[in-house]
Amino acid sequence: MGVEPLKIEIPHHLNRHELFVPALKDxxxxxxxxxxxxxxxxxSLDKENKAKVVDLLSLELPLELVGPVIEEEVYWKRRSQSRWSNxxxxxxxxxxxxxYFEKNLAQTLENFDxxxxxxxxxxxxxxxxxxxxYNLNMKQLPSHMDLQVLLSPSLLSNLFFMKLTYGRHNVGMDYEQSLFGMKLSDCVSLARALEWTETLTYLNLSSNLLDDDRVKMIASGIAENKSxxxxxxxxxxxxxxxxxxxASLLDRRSVLVFLNLRSNQIHVEGGRAIARALKSNKSLLSLNLSLNRIGDEGCRAIIEAATQNESLTTLNLSATAAGESSTKALGNLIRQNTSLARVxxxxxxxxxxxGAIVSEALETNxxxxxxxxxxxxxxxxHEKAISEMLKSRFTF
Structure with a gap:
């Protein structure tokens, strides 16, 4: 009489995989x-097992802890997408x-009290x-913190792009003008901070209700800045x-290559000041003065100065109230200037x-x-003739 094989009853509440002990390395x-x-x-984990650990790590670990240790992009992708949809x-x-670090810091600063x-x-x-x-884009700064802290070289040593916009989103019936724009005290602290920073290259202060007094204060800081x-x-x-x-920033020592003054309140005297600066400036590549009521005389002065300028490659005078005398200067610019690529x-x-002046001048440029x-x-x-003349230059 043979021995019956041992039968093992599997409890119904257990799945089959629960009967097996995971591998020690797992x-x-x-x-x-x-x-x-x-x-x-x-x-000393190998690459494969290190990746497995990263996949299991919590997304709530302190940044100060994981920042220096975890380089794997897959972890930071998971952490970013769990927090922000865009x-x-x-x-x-x-x-x-x-x-992750840039958006986290920007969000912290936007909410800082x-x-x-x-x-x-x-x-x-x-x-x-x-x-x-490296980049900080703060879209709604409600507080007016000391910007010298933010731009201290001992704290943010790699920052090269910064956009600041003071205000709040979705204020509804709680709107107050004081919630928006830079205050003079902000401009003072920014000016002092700009004297220190050596890495900041891009500074965007658009839509901050900056007036003459405020921008003069900021300009005093930029004058001491070489980055x-x-x-x-x-x-x-x-x-x-x-x-x-x-305009005083555009002297022979200037390092500015891009200046955007679109949609301000610049008139003829401001246009003349820009024109005087362009005559000696050697650094500026792009100048945007569109949507300012500079007037015919102011625009003519700028165009005449740009004619002799050898660095400028892009000039925007759209919607600046330019007229007849500006057109004649524009014709001379097209004939004589060899650095401008876009006007x-x-x-x-x-x-x-x-239109005839511009069209004829293009034939020699x-x-x-x-x-x-x-x-x-x-x-x-004339519009059609100018368009076709330019198109023919890039038709092969």
Whole structure:
């Protein structure tokens, strides 16, 4: 009589995979991930097992702990996407880690209350975030913190792009004008901070209700700065006095290559101040003065100065109330200048005679890539002739 085989009854509440003991290395991976706060290290784990640990790590681990240790982009991608629905990677150096640190810091600054929150904690955040923060885009700063803290070289040593917009979103019936725009005290602290920073290259202060007094204060700081090459002051309230202060920055020592003054309150005297600066400036590549009531005389002065300027490649005088005398200067510029590649003179009042001047001048110019005179009353025939002449240069 044979021995019956042993039968093992499997309880109904157990799944089959629960009967097997996981491999020791898988158990180790789980333990390492669960205790990463106590021992933030991967030791001598190989690449495969290190990746398994990263996949199991909590997304709530302290940044100060994981920042220096975890380089794996997959972790920072998970952490970013769990927090923000809109993650534009290209705006953050195509790095998920950089994106996380930059958006986290910007959000912290936007919500920071200097009265009720600890400034030392903010300084700690700035310091340990520094290696991965290159761009800061703050869209709604409600507080008026000391910008010298933010731009201190000992805290943010890699910052090269900064956009500041003071205000609040979705205020509804709680709207107060005092909630929006930079105050003079902000401009004072920014000016002092700009004297220190050596890495900041792009500074965007658009839409901050900056007037002449405020921009003069900011200009005093930029005058002592040798790193800012891109300055955007568009959509503010800068008039002629403020522009004169900015024009003084365009001397022979200037490092500015991009200046955007679109949509301000610049008139003829401001235009003349810019023109005087252009005569000696050797650094500026792009100048945008569109949507300012500079007038015919102011525009003519700028165009005449640009004719002799050898560095400028892009000039925007769209909707600046340019007229007949500006058109004649524009014709000379097209004939004589060899550095300008793009000119926007649209939405002015040149008339059909002006259209003929531009069209004839283009026949002798071989370097201009685009010139826009649409909606300047030059006539449909001249618009078409200018367009076809430029197109023919790039037809192979």
């Amino acid at each position: 158990l180790c991976v789980k333990v390492v991930a669960e205790n990463f706060v106590l021992q933030p290290s991967f030791g 993650c534009e990677l290209s705006a953050h150096g195509d790095s998920w880690k950089q994106l 200097p009265v009720n929150e600890d400034l030392e904690e903010l300084k700690r955040l700035l310091a340990f975030s520094s290696p991965w923060v 800012i090459s891109h300055l955007d002051l568009s959509h503010n309230k800068i008039a002629d006095r403020g522009v004169k202060a900015l 926007d003179a649209s939405c002015n009042d040149f008339g059909e005679e002006g 071989k370097t201009l890539q685009s010139i826009d005179v649409r909606m300047s009353n030059v006539g449909e025939n």
